Amino acid sequence: MGSLGTMLRHPDDFYPLLKLKIAVRHAGKQIPPEPHWSFCYSMLHKVSRSFALVIQQLDTDLRNAVCIFYLVLRALDTVEDDTSIPADVKVPILKAFHRHIYDRDWHFSCGTKEYKVLMDQIHHVSTAFLELGEGYKEAIEDITKRMGAGMAKFICKEVETVDDYDEYCHYVAGLVGLGLSKLFHASGKEDLAGDDISNSMGLFLQKTNIIRDYLEDINEIPKSRMFWPRQIWSKYVNKLEDLKDEENSDKAVQCLNDMVTNALIHVEDCLKYMSALRDPAIFRFCAIPQVMAIGTLAMCYNNIEVFRGVVKMRRGLTAKVIDRTRTMADVYRAFYDFATMLKSKVDMNDPNAKKTLSRLEIAQKACKDSGVLSTRKSYILKNQSRYNPALIALLFIILAIIFAYLSANRSNN
Incomplete structure (x- = not known):
């Protein structure tokens, strides 16, 4: 549940962390008995524990459709990601993937670890897909076809301009936003959202991941994966991989801030989508992934550690976001808080400082205009370094009980 030192610095993280741990265990027990559905949900937990937890919010029919949608696109992504597959083999598979999901006998061995298992046993996913309602199947097939074609296009095309970057992100994530909107509509629970704001929901998440995963992508073996647009990084270094060199630290941070500023342009659309x-x-x-994204951008901004290792929100803050993101008012408050955190890190000597501040002010204005901030209770910026004696005492009591229970069990065994 996180280190003891971290919990002592943030004692109000403890209860959300405990609730999250219980929720994860509960989600792990909600695996259907049928072999194909059991495989799909077990695989979902392996490839994305956070998504497997969030998906539990949905009703059964929609949850099944979203689970299969995610696994189909994850399988498609596994083919795209495997840099050992020659382009002349990869491209036809990507373009035909929407047809393969109807074929229980088709499989293609690629990827590593759990992704290889997914590809080797993808017949389970196809079997589950064929049991979905027609509206769900049509939406999944349509998005898979469009995404496969877009991925194939970028196998032989570099991300040169910001327009290329937006187009690539549209194919790999914006279409996910469009697909989810179609699935929500097919369930009868939501009106069909506009393509532009659905696209922005995907682009905001994808750009956040691309920023956060710079080091992992650039160090990919046998071939690095480059998604940062040349139009941005070439203003700072000669080669994208130069950003990780220590002598380029100042330029690397400026480039990073430029990338974060680019991602912030989608915030207003995301808020519009969620409010509807x-x-x-x-x-x-x-909402939970979107709040996580703005939080991750706040952590990454002006942070050289993006080029040295992994930058992410602490587990306790993640648990708080999951626990407390329940209404649109919560989203406005969280976006406002993280925008404030990001704003406090802006250095006016940064070449993009004015643009960054402008986009943050637009986001904060949208949150203020909601009218909920006057009664807001910040859980992100408050109590960051305060000790709460009562919570610390309670923490130690609970830890002592757990320790005593484990010791007793060990003795009995």
Whole structure:
């Protein structure tokens, strides 16, 4: 549940962490008995524990459709990601993937670890897919076809301009936003959202991941994966991989800040999309990842550690976001908080400082205009370094009980 030192610095993280741990265990027990559905949900937990947890918010029919949608696109992504597959083999598979999902006998061995298992046993996913309602199947097939074609296009095309970057992110993530909107509509629970704001929901998440995963992508073996657009990084270094060199630290941070500023342009659309959702379960499913994204950008901004290792929100803060993101008011408050955190890190000597501040102010204005901030209770920026004696005492009591229980069990065994 996180290190003891971290919990002592943030004692109010403890209860959300405990609830999250219980929720993860509960989600792990909700695996259907049928072999194909059991495989799909077990695989979902292996390839994305966080998504497997968030998806539990949804009703059964929609949850099944979203689970299969995610696994189909994860399989498609595994083919695209495997840099050992020659382009002349990879491209036809990507373009035909929407047809393969109807074929229980088709499989293609690629990827590593759990992704290889997914590809080797993808017949389970196809079997589950064929049991979905027609509206769900049509939406999944349509998005898979469009995404496969887009991925194939970028196998032989570099991300040169910002327009290329937006196009690539549209194919690999914006289409996910469009697909989810179609699935929500097919369930009868939501109106069909506009393509532009659905696309922005995907682009905001994808750009956050691309920024956060710079080091992992650039160190990919046998061939690095490059998604940062040349139009941005070439202003700072000669080669994208130069950003990780220590002598380029100042330029690397400026380039990073430029990338974060680019991602912030989608915030207003994301808030519009979420504010239009009616179903509470669908709302939470959509809102939690978006709050995590703005939080991750706040952590990454002006942070050289993006080029040295992994930068992410601490587990306790993640648990708080999952626990407390329940209404649109919570989203406005969280976006406002993280925008404030990011704003405090802006250095006016940064070449993009004015643009960054402008986009943050637009985001904060959208949150203020909601009218909920006057009664806001910040859980992100408050109590960051305060000790709460009562919570610390309670923490030690609970830890002592757990330790005593484990010791007793060990003795009995």
